[in-house]
Amino acid sequence: MDKTVESQNRTRRWVVKIGSALLTNNGQGLDHQAIAGWVEQIARLLDEDLEVVLVSSGAVAEGVTRLGWQQRPTLIHELQAAAAVGQMGLVQAYESKFQKFGRHTAQVLLDHDDLSSRERYLNARSTLNTLLALGVVPVVNENDTVVTDEIRFGDNDTLAALVTNLVDAELLVILTDQSGLFEEDPRKNPDSPLIQRASASDRSLDAVAGGSVGGLGRGGMITKLQAARLAARSGANTVIASGRELSVLAKIFSGEEVGTLLLADSEPLVARKQWLAGHLQVRGSVVLDEGAVRVLKEQGKSLLPVGVNAVRGGFTRGEMVSCLDTQGVEIARGLVNYSAADARKIIGKASRCITEVLGYCDAEELIHRDNLVLL
16 A cells, blocks of 8 residues: 555544535535535544544525525625525534534634634634544634635635644545546546646646636635645645545545545644744743753653743743753744743643632643644
């Protein structure tokens, strides 16, 4: 078996995105039979101990249908109204169908500010991780009822990729009404061969990715390619495949070559560590005692408050801080779980004392090992 396929089989967390063209039965309301099929497939994956975050389009399209409009509006307040109406039907559809398999769902609405603000980013990340740990299926959509063009993701392909980064998923699956990415536009050349696998960073793919042809969605193949590149930043591979193919998710899980596999250039943990080390500005520092330095260097564990002697500078939750040894040498950096003011109150104390000192406990660690990179 190919190493890439083996890697997919070991994947324990996926983000699955389903597009409007699949969900809305060619614009005639939600296709409940199709939704039931995807829900059953996801339920089977959950039974295999795979965690799944579902990113679903369809709210605006469903709202347009419910309101009796003939086409997707262009005015922002009409789009927001359609999203508010359609979100009700979309959530009801998923909740009722997952209930048949004894699975709970949770609605998670995000906008760009949720992922650009470090504190809100960590809050969203923590919520999604908690839901997954509870066996709940998060159903994520853009918060279309309040979003404006200035803070819009642009399409749910982009949102799905950012959620993939957010939850450190190993694979992004984009289900669409096309079989994948072809060497030529299949609308112009029906005999064009399918690209089965390629590097997500391959710029020659841009020339074969076209735009959206439907009136209900905002994305096209080019947005899916761009989403694959975003997902690759955290080391995730992407599969673009037809949502109408029988048991498509099961086939991907079993390692079959389905659709187009776009490969990341590095492993997830390596990519995330590189991003932490090189792309965020350091806002402060913490001075570690010798024991904490040893634990971080030799055991790769999280940084606990008890191992910190001092806090320097001013920073908020989610910002990057340097970890210094007693000689002032930087040994690591990472995303801190508490503000500088709160960190000063809990350093040197056991994690069990955090609630008593602060009145709350967001995390037992000052910096979790997944958000920490050694230098």
